[in-house]
Every structure is written in structure tokens, then in C-alpha cells.
Amino acid sequence: MSDVRLSLGAKPLFEGVTLSLSKGERAALVGRNGAGKSTLMRIISEQLEADSGQVWRQPGTTYATVVQEPRFDGYDTVLAYVSDGLEYDYMAEAELMEFGVDGSTDPKTLSGGQQRRVALAKAFAAEPDVILLDEPTNHLDVPMIEYLEGRLKAFNGVVLVVSHDRRFLENISTNTLWLRQGVVLKSPDGYVKFDEWAEAIEVEEERQLKRVTTQLKAEQHWLARGVTGRRKRNQGRLAKLHDMRAQHGAMRAALNDRKNTAEFSAGVGDSMSKKVIEVKDLSKTFDTPNGPLVIADGLSIKILRGDRIGIIGPNGAGKTTLVRLLLGEIEPDAGIVRHAKTLDVTYLDQTRDTLNPKDTIWEALAPSGGDSLMVQGQQRHIAAYAKDFLFKTEQLRQPVGALSGGERNRLALAIGLAKPSTLLVMDEPTNDLDLQTLDLLEDMLLAYEGTLLLVSHDRAFLDSTVTSCLCPLGAGKWVQTAGGWTDAQDQLAQVRRSGEDEARSAKARPAEAPKPKPQNKLSFKDEHRQKEIDALIPKLHAEIAKLEKELADPDLYSRDPKAFNAKSERIGAARSEAEAAEMEWLEIEEKREALTN
Secondary structure, three states: EEEEEEEEOOOOEEEEOOOOOOOEEEEEEOOOOOOOOOHHHHHHHOOOOEEEEEEOOOOOOEEEEOOOOOOOOOOOOHHHHHHHOOOOHHHHHHHHOOOOOOOOOHHHHHHHHHHHHHHHHHHHHHHOEEEEOOOOOOOHHHHHHHHHHHHHHHHHEEEEEOOOHHHHHHOOEEEEEEEOOEEEEEEEOOHHEEEEEEEHHHHHHHHHHHHHHHHHHHHHHHHOOOOOOOOOOHHHHHHHHHHHHHHHHHHHHHHHHHHOOOOOOOOOOOOOOOOEEEEEEEEEEEEEEEEEEEEEEEEEEEOOOEEEEEOOOOOOOOHHHHHHHHHOOOOOOOEHHHEEOOOOEEEEEEOOOHHHHHHHHHHHHHOOOOOEEEOOOEEEEEEHHHHHOOHHHOOOOOEEHOOOEEEEEEHHHHHHHHOOOOOOEEOOOOOOOOOOHHHHHHHHHHHHEEEEEEOOOOHHHHHHOOOOOEEEEEEEEEEEEEEEEHHHHHHHHHHHHHHHHHHHHHOOOOOOOOOOOOOOOOOOOHHHHHHHHHHHHHHHHHHHHHHHHHHOOOHHHHHOOHHHHHHHHHHHHHHHHHHHHHHHHHHHHHHHHHHHH
16 A cells, blocks of 8 residues: 545545555554544455555455454355355355354354354455454454464464454564554564554654754744745745644644543442452352253352452353342342442443443433533533543534444443442453553553452453452352463463362272282283273273364353363363273283283
């Protein structure tokens, strides 16, 4: 792309974008919400034509785009959607299997995570030269995000990705494109080095701004002394002054680009007791067509004031349902849930269902009318408060239904954070937010003095905001780990190893009987047993391999939790049996060698 320009109405979106992408590059495209990232990808994929400039593409280049909200209108099955446009259906079937979605599923029944996996399956099935991904990790759980990372690293074409998931960008990107003030800056390094690169650019721009400011003051002083503009010899100098003013304004705007992000904070309600929520022996099971779904089984936990708890786990593990149990929105089958007497809850759910698409932004912020609202006990003007969340005055009469995903998320945050609370519950708050707004949200949560319950798959966000994690072990069992997401993975591995050790101990063989009298060959019993083990070990290994393949299905837990739990228990037992059988075989073989010698 060379000097590509595009205007939407009277507003220029791109002032002159110049960039190149080559085979093997995996570029992270970053910039504020509304900067034009999605529009730039539409120009690259030939879905939109620029006003001016040149776009050169290798002849025959093919594209696959994964948009934020895929449309399945007109398709009766998932397979029909994925295979549309393909020469062979088997590619679609293979990719759907890889992403764990049944091809016969009606698209209208898909969850958010399943919709995203289907869209990804369609992109990879097309075997394109260029894959363009717009927020691909939204609604995906961590195992599926890690699988996607592996697929993208193995892809030998061009990858261009827009994402709020910093850990994802760090893991897959080879370089970074920074869209700001209508132009694109390209870093030779991946997103992992973005902050230091961006800081170096801004430091240099600060220096340039100071030089231009000094020159501007001198030129303004000259202008104030009487230049008339009618004298030809002054016309060039006057034009230069106007250019300098424009340059000065553009440079100031560029420097403010990263600083001018959402400015918000969460107020803490009235003081309360140290104990916020206490749960004792909590149990809840739902009957489903696939059998009982156990959300909690004998869960006991104390949540204290100031706790910052991340609730993590795969899709279908019951994280949102557990939150609703803790808040008292769902009655448990057994157990007790106690709340502090002065519990003020702000609950921001991932559906953003509290937003009426027919309301304007103004009406959403002030449903009772007027031009102000109460924000944490203080009266604020609508326009001033909306500006904290990056909404311009001219946008306030815009309907909510016309907002982008990131804008809807910011509006939901604005409404939720206006109310003081002692307990802040956030379900996937990072979806569709730009990276700079994420930084501000992290700062707000660190300054928040109340209690935080955070449901999220964003690994970097969890590492930055929570002090402990509540993790599912299966069959309704949960364990609380110290630290963020990364710490939780290490501790969960230790918990699972301990469980396997206990299982092996429970299945330990009884002590050997007293040794028989000296003999020069194996007894009939040992010979027979070794033959049995020779036949048993391959069967156990085959069973373990089959179970590992079935448990690798990311959709198994939500589709059939009973089968998931049974397979999880069986694979641990099978591994223990195989290890015990191999040890027994070796002991018999050592006995044979000793007798021979």
C-alpha cells in the first residue's frame, strides 16, 4: 500500500497509509477503537476501495477474513457455511473436526465461542494466502486460544490480526503495525516489544514538537508585527506559518493518541464487614439432555473485602453460573451462601444485555432524562462523562445499535462504573476493547478498593489484575490458587500430580508373599502372569491414546459433561494400571534373569 487515503463522509480516516506485508509475516495491527483497523483490513482484502493511493497485490492472492460478528444467514448447517465456495467438502469437515464443532449443527444454536470456532474453521479450510483476523480470541477459552496460536505459527502465508489479547499477540506476531492519526508505523519486532518501540517514537516526537513550538512562537511574533498578506514577499512566509500550525496540531494529536484513552474509575460504596461472601458446602446440578451437569459439589469458600479473584476454566465449565450462585441469583441444591449486610454489587455481564439498541448513547447514560447523571455520588454532565470513555459530543445522539463491539463495551462500562459498589463483578470485560483502554481499565481495577470477581480468558489481563484464581477440576470440584493465570497453571499441575499419586497409592499391590524355596526357573504362576501382562499392556496403551484424543475435544465438557468426567477419571486409572503392569512385568523378568544366572 502506498499513500492510501480514505474518507468516511467529511472525515478523513486515512491520511496516507504506506505499508507492505510479505509471506511469512504475522503482523499485529494495533490502534485505538475507531482508528480504522477493520476498514484497513477491508481495503487489503479488496472488499473496499480507497479514495486514492496505490494498492499492489501479488496476482492470484486469495484472502480469508474472520470478522468480529460472523453472519450465518441462509445456511441450514455449519458444514454448509464452512464449505461454501470450496471445491471439496472434506476440507470443511476436517477443519470443523479440528475446531471441535459438529458439521450438522444448526448455526442458529451456536454459542459465541462456537460461532468463532466455525468462522476460524472456514478461514483455514479455504487455504488462503492471507488470513485477516478481527478479534479472533473473543469468546474462546484458553485451550482453544493456544490451539489457534499453534495453527497461526504453522501457517506459511500472511497473517494480519487485530486483537485486544496481549498474550496472544505476543505469542504469534513477528512484527507490529501501529495505526495512529491516519498513518501506519511498522515495527520490525513482534508485539512483545511494542511498548518500548512506541515510547521511543513518542520521545522523538516530543523533541520535534518542542522545536516546532519554538519556531511557531517566532513566526507568530513576526505576524503580530504587521504582516498584511497582500505583499507577495510575505505570502510564502504566511503559507509556511499555516503549514506549521497544521503540523503542530497534528503532532500534538499524535502525542495525545495513546494518552487520550478512556479515563474512568470505580467508586467503592459504603464501608462493610471484612467478609463479603461466605459459601459452605455449596452444590448445584442441572439436568440436561446429555445427563447431569454438575456446577458445584461441596464448594466452601470465603471472599473477603479487597479480594481480587479470577474465575477461569474452559467454556462450559460453569463459570458464569457459579458467579450467579455466589450472587444469590440462582438457588443452590444444597449449602449456604451468606452475603455482607451492606453488599452493593455492580455486575457487568458479557452479553451487554442491559443496553437497549434503540436508545441513544445519551439516553443509555441518562435513562430518566436531563443532561447530567450521578457518577459515584457526584453529578456529572453527560457529555463530560461520555468523553472519559472516548465518546465525542456528536456521537451522543447515535443509537446504541449502530455502535461497534468496542464502543458497546465502553458504554456498558460507563453505565456500570457510575454506580458506587463494594463488589465489582466483570464477565469477559476485555472483549473488543482497544489495548490502550485495557491499560486504563487495569489501572482502575488496581486502584479499586472493593472486591473484584473477574471471569476472563485473557491471560495477560488476569495476570495483571487478580491475586487468586478459582479453577475447575471437573465434577463440580473447584480449587483456589494464589496469583494470576500463569501461577494458577503451575499450581493446577501440582494438584493433578498429587491426585495421580494418590490414585496410584490406592491401587498399590499388596506386599509380596514370602519367597519360595530356591528354584532354577519361573513358576507356572509367574509364566502365566507375564503372558497376561504382555497382552494387557498394549490394550491399556491403546485405551489411553483413545481417551487422550477424545479429551482433546474442546467442546466435550459443554456437550457431554458426564462423559467428560468419566473419561477424565478413567484415563487416570488406565495410566496407573499401565504403570503397575509394566513394573510387575519387569519384576518377573528380573526374577527370570536371576534364576538363569
